[in-house]
Amino acid sequence: MKVGVIGGGAWGTALAQVAAQGGETLLWAREPDVVASIAEARENRLFLAGVPLSEAIRPTGALTDLEDCDVLLVVTPAQHMRSVLASLPTFRGALLLCSKGIEEASGQLLHTIARETCPEAAVMVLSGPTFAHEVAAGLPTALTLAAEIEAEAEAVRSRLARPAFRIYLTDDVAGAEVGGAVKNVLAIACGVVEGRGLGQNARAALIARGFAEMTRFGLARGARAETLAGLSGLGDLVLTCSSTSSRNFSLGKGLGQGRPASELMADRRTVAEGAFTAPVLRRLAEAEGIEMPIVAAVDDLLAGQADVDSVLGRLLSRPLRPERA
Ligand SMILES: NC(=O)C1=CN([C@@H]2O[C@H](COP(=O)(O)OP(=O)(O)OC[C@H]3O[C@@H](n4cnc5c(N)ncnc54)[C@H](O)[C@@H]3O)[C@@H](O)[C@H]2O)C=CC1
Numbered sequence: 229m230k231v232g233v234i235g236g237g238a239w240g241t242a243l244a245q246v247a248a249q250g251g252e253t254l255l256w257a258r259e260p261d262v263v264a265s266i267a268e269a270r271e272n273r274l275f276l277a278g279v280p281l282s283e284a285i286r287p288t289g290a291l292t293d294l295e296d297c298d299v300l301l302v303v304t305p306a307q308h309m310r311s312v313l314a315s316l317p318t319f320r321g322a323l324l325l326c327s328k329g330i331e332e333a334s335g336q337l338l339h340t341i342a343r344e345t346c347p348e349a350a351v352m353v354l355s356g357p358t359f360a361h362e363v364a365a366g367l368p369t370a371l372t373l374a375a376e377i378e379a380e381a382e383a384v385r386s387r388l389a390r391p392a393f394r395i396y397l398t399d400d401v402a403g404a405e406v407g408g409a410v411k412n413v414l415a416i417a418c419g420v421v422e423g424r425g426l427g428q429n430a431r432a433a434l435i436a437r438g439f440a441e442m443t444r445f446g447l448a449r450g451a452r453a454e455t456l457a458g459l460s461g462l463g464d465l466v467l468t469c470s471s472t473s474s475r476n477f478s479l480g481k482g483l484g485q486g487r488p489a490s491e492l493m494a495d496r497r498t499v500a501e502g503a504f505t506a507p508v509l510r511r512l513a514e515a516e517g518i519e520m521p522i523v524a525a526v527d528d529l530l531a532g533q534a535d536v537d538s539v540l541g542r543l544l545s546r547p548l549r550p551e552r553a
């Protein structure tokens with residue numbers, strides 16, 4: 229199977245490194261500097277510095293080079309996925325979406341966009357608790373591959389899985405996507421807790437109540453509870469809510485320390501997807517009457533419409549309810 233990766237950021241590069249263990253892997257990067265750095269120095273100095281890359285990764289700046297791949301891993305930021313996929317309208321292979329987010333303009337999950345832009349492709353979602361630098365270093369990692377047709381997913385898994393890169397299958401495509409998108413917003417909230425020094429109890433409470441928000445939203449999107457409680461949901465939530473290795477957590481930590489979102493977002497080269505997901509997720513939840521108070525609090529902080537103490541006061545003064553609600 230010929231494999232290509234679309235997106236030469238940290239995660240696309242780490243995934244190319246995994247795929248390259250099974251044979252030549254094409255890696256499309258938008259930045260000519262990334263293509264040159266990988267071709268000449270076997271390193272992605274912009275997005276994954278310090279990791280020696282496999283000789284089997286072939287970098288390219290031409291998306292058309294990937295047209296005849298059997299498997300394409302799509303790893304652009306969520307907001308740019310539609311425009312990048314629009315260049316491959318006739319792609320007929322397996323299209324694995326590895327980005328985490330919801331398109332702001334349309335409110336669509338990424339797999340619905342991929343099905344629209346590449347109608348002949350077999351659209352799948354690959355998601356889980358996966359810091360790029362750990363995967364690139366070959367540390368043990370487990371993740372979920374979601375696809376409607378199991379046999380197609382099995383074929384892809386047999387090409388990509390490694391002992392330290394364990395892939396579990398599900399047919400719950402929406403469930404695998406919702407977890408990854410929502411956890412980024414909740415990771416920002418946990419970063420705020422850290423930055424403001426609110427303690428470990430508060431962080432654990434936020435993870436648990438955040439998971440309740442993820443579950444409410446996911447079930448409304450047709451996700452299954454077991455998927456949300458698995459690697460791509462709870463697993464990833466726990467990872468990114470616990471470490472400054474998460475860009476979303478770090479962004480939240482800065483907010484918790486009182487720095488304005490505009491300053492924290494300016495000049496970012498790396499992507500903190502939660503900042504783009506928060507407003508659209510809140511909009512969707514409010515339109516459908518789904519309670520997501522933590523998501524709303526993060527959105528207010530990012531928009532500069534409230535400070536940490538006022539959103540905290542708001543969350544702590546919510547009526548006391550049964551835990552299941
Ligand atoms: N870094 C990680 O550990 C993980 C990241 N992801 C997801 O992968 C996706 C990509 O993230 P990273 O690889 O970390 O990116 P990154 O933060 O390392 O790099 C930014 C990426 O955005 C791309 N980009 C910027 N403007 C663009 C545009 N106009 N059109 C197309 N691409 C553009 C850059 O080319 C670069 O590939 C995100 O959705 C992220 O949530 C998922 C799992 C792990």
Ligand SMILES: O=C(CO)COP(=O)(O)O
Pocket residue numbers: 328356357358359360412415464467468473474475476477499500501
């Ligand atoms: O999604 C990730 C790990 O699974 C990476 O998290 P950040 O985008 O917050 O760094």
